[in-house]
Amino acid sequence: MIETQSLPLKTQMKKTKYATIMVVSDEQRTETFRVNTWLLRHSKQALLTLAAICIGLLVGLVALTTLHLKTASNNQELQGKVKALEDHNSVEAAAKINELKKTEKTILQLQEYLNERGANNPTPKTQENSATDPQPLGGAYHPIAGEIPFTSRYNQNAISLLEKIRNTPIGVPHDGYLTSRFGSRANPFSNQGEEFHPGLDFKAPYGDPIHATADGKVVFAGVMNGYGNVVRIAHSSGYETLFAHMSVIRVTLGQSIKAGDTVGEVGSTGRSTGPHLHYEVRLNNQPLDPEQFLTINTAQNN
Structure with missing residues (x-):
């Protein structure tokens, strides 16, 4: 006969309650476990909370991956546009350089023409101004020692030509018929x-x-x-x-x-x-x- 000692009700309520779980492995062997009954009651809620957290993390991971892929795609597209723009600028720059070379050639031809025409020579003296010139009329011709370099004169000639063009009526006063x-x-x-x-x-x-x-x-x-x-x-x-x-x-x-x-x-x-x-x-x-x-x-x- 086993005697059991009755505890006061208040003491029993404070005492932790356990439940026994029996696991049958086979006919010859069984195992038992004692589990806190409070954990058993709240395990379902805990598992649901854990599952919700996992699902939230999974959704966040998918969204982050999608955003990463989209960003990578946008970066690739942007790099393509930058490359196309660089190629366009390169072509445009090459075209402009080519046009500048043509312009330079034209200006060189203009300079040569001005030299041939004597437009770069000093203005001839009048008879009055040459009265004190020790060189008599019909004297020996002494050529200029050196030619005027192109780089030192073409800009001055271009400015002079531009000034003359600006003061010459060119173009239409109105675009009507x-x-x-x-x-x-x-x-x-x-x-x-x-x-x-x-x-x-x-x-x-x-x-x-x-x-x-x-x-x-x-x-x-x-x-x-x-x-x-x-x-x-x-x-x-x-x-x-x-x-x-x-x-x-x-x-x-x-x-x-x-x-x-x-x-x-x-x-x-x-x-x-x-x-x-x-x-x-x-x-x-x-x-x-x-x-x-x-x-x-x-x-x-x-």
């Missing part, structure tokens, strides 16, 4: 008889801007008989340009002008059949055909 050319034409009012037309007429909407075709100075800005509102610009090259029938004059007398500046707006003042620009190029007050100044490729286009 030509409606009347230089020379004889039928009277635009009666269509009978002929009259001399000293310039070009450009069809243009009323109020369109009119642009100077060269650097210069305004020598007239006002009303001229038959021409209506007129602006005349004198250029240091000796040429003079005239713009007529303007609705508004945008410059003043004596004003310095740069090529491309707006000198006025298209109108129909004076002897005019409608809004248009009348444009003239003059040399020594004699009208020239402005069409030969519209482009440097005129001779090739004809």
